[in-house]
Amino acid sequence: MLAARGFGGLTLRAVAAELGASTGLLTHYFPHKRALVAHALDVLDRQAADRHRPATEAATAEAATARGLPVLRAALLDILPLDGEGAAGNRIWVGSWDAALTDPGLTEEHAERYRRARRRMAELCADAQELGELPADRPAADLAALAQSFTLGLVVQALFAPAEFPPERQRALLDDFLAGLAAGER
Amino acid sequence: MLAARGFGGLTLRAVAAELGASTGLLTHYFPHKRALVAHALDVLDRQAADRHRPATEAATAEAATARGLPVLRAALLDILPLDGEGAAGNRIWVGSWDAALTDPGLTEEHAERYRRARRRMAELCADAQELGELPADRPAADLAALAQSFTLGLVVQALFAPAEFPPERQRALLDDFLAGLAAGER
Numbered sequence: 001m002l003a004a005r006g007f008g009g010l011t012l013r014a015v016a017a018e019l020g021a022s023t024g025l026l027t028h029y030f031p032h033k034r035a036l037v038a039h040a041l042d043v044l045d046r047q048a049a050d051r052h053r054p055a056t057e058a059a060t061a062e063a064a065t066a067r068g069l070p071v072l073r074a075a076l077l078d079i080l081p082l083d084g085e086g087a088a089g090n091r092i093w094v095g096s097w098d099a100a101l102t103d104p105g106l107t108e109e110h111a112e113r114y115r116r117a118r119r120r121m122a123e124l125c126a127d128a129q130e131l132g133e134l135p136a137d138r139p140a141a142d143l144a145a146l147a148q149s150f151t152l153g154l155v156v157q158a159l160f161a162p163a164e165f166p167p168e169r170q171r172a173l174l175d176d177f178l179a180g181l182a183a184g185e186r
Numbered sequence: 187m188l189a190a191r192g193f194g195g196l197t198l199r200a201v202a203a204e205l206g207a208s209t210g211l212l213t214h215y216f217p218h219k220r221a222l223v224a225h226a227l228d229v230l231d232r233q234a235a236d237r238h239r240p241a242t243e244a245a246t247a248e249a250a251t252a253r254g255l256p257v258l259r260a261a262l263l264d265i266l267p268l269d270g271e272g273a274a275g276n277r278i279w280v281g282s283w284d285a286a287l288t289d290p291g292l293t294e295e296h297a298e299r300y301r302r303a304r305r306r307m308a309e310l311c312a313d314a315q316e317l318g319e320l321p322a323d324r325p326a327a328d329l330a331a332l333a334q335s336f337t338l339g340l341v342v343q344a345l346f347a348p349a350e351f352p353p354e355r356q357r358a359l360l361d362d363f364l365a366g367l368a369a370g371e372r
Binding site for chain 1: 287
């Protein structure tokens with residue numbers, strides 16, 4: 001429902017109707033819209049984590065030995081709206097920003113989510129620096145902030161203009177960006 | 187009100203109260219919330235255009251002769267939330283994305299806004315390519331899409347974590363990004 005109607009269109013009554021439950025039953029578990037929204041974002045977080053977990057033992061072994069720029073590239077590709085599921089998930093995240101910037105609790109939860117994501121990316125960037133794939137003269141945290149900025153902004157543009165940002169162009173732009181990250185020295 | 191309460195918190199009644207007017211008078215001009223929101227975004231567009239207009243004849247002459255990468259850099263700096271006004275304006279834009287991704291009319295208006303912005307940036311990129319400041323082997327439209335992606339994503343991160351993205355870090359990250367754009371070849 002969030003993907004289709006946005007946060008502005010979400011009501012406890014509509015969710016209860018969709019579930020075939022009474023509003024009273026729903027509010028027993030989620031006393032207000034904010035609680036429901038926080039739960040929806042947690043579910044989305046867990047789904048994303050599950051999607052990124054290797055499906056087989058062989059894939060686990062491969063993931064354990066993979067290093068550097070290709071791993072960073074895969075992590076950024078995972079974020080982009082390259083298919084319908086990716087577009088729906090991203091549409092919910094982008095839609096959550098209005099409420100998240102208004103509600104101090106949600107603001108901090110979101111800020112912490114993005115902080116964690118930047119820390120994970122900074123580890124991948126540091127690894128790529130060790131391998132000589134990214135310039136060593138800039139803090140890995142800055143490289144991570146550059147990567148997260150680029151990726152989030154591409155998500156927004158692709159959601160508004162999917163015809164101009166088909167999957168292959170998103171991938172090509174990501175590769176352009178990473179080439180710049182690898183080459184760029186101030 | 188949009189900057190403080192977000193789109194989710196905006197009601198015609200609250201706006202009327204803020205104006206000291208009746209809801210009836212307000213709905214005479216804006217029959218529904220969507221019309222009010224569209225008007226607010228147009229006002230924001232015009233304010234941004236006014237801010238970028240050179241204030242003096244000397245500034246006009248200077249702007250007319252300025253070219254290439256410094257002009258692109260200035261255009262991107264103009265977008266970033268480097269002060270309170272920039273943060274409030276950006277907070278409204280980011281907040282508008284939830285409604286804009288739900289309402290087909292608003293989606294198209296937003297898509298067209300970003301398309302226009304990319305076209306303007308592509309002209310600046312093409313100029314920088316002519317001057318040899320940006321690599322000539324990539325379409326200016328791609329360089330513009332990279333620049334807009336990076337800038338929009340940095341806006342979002344800076345809104346959620348202003349302490350981690352003070353103005354001087356935003357500027358430094360933009361310069362890192364532009365250095366990569368200038369250096370990057372696939």
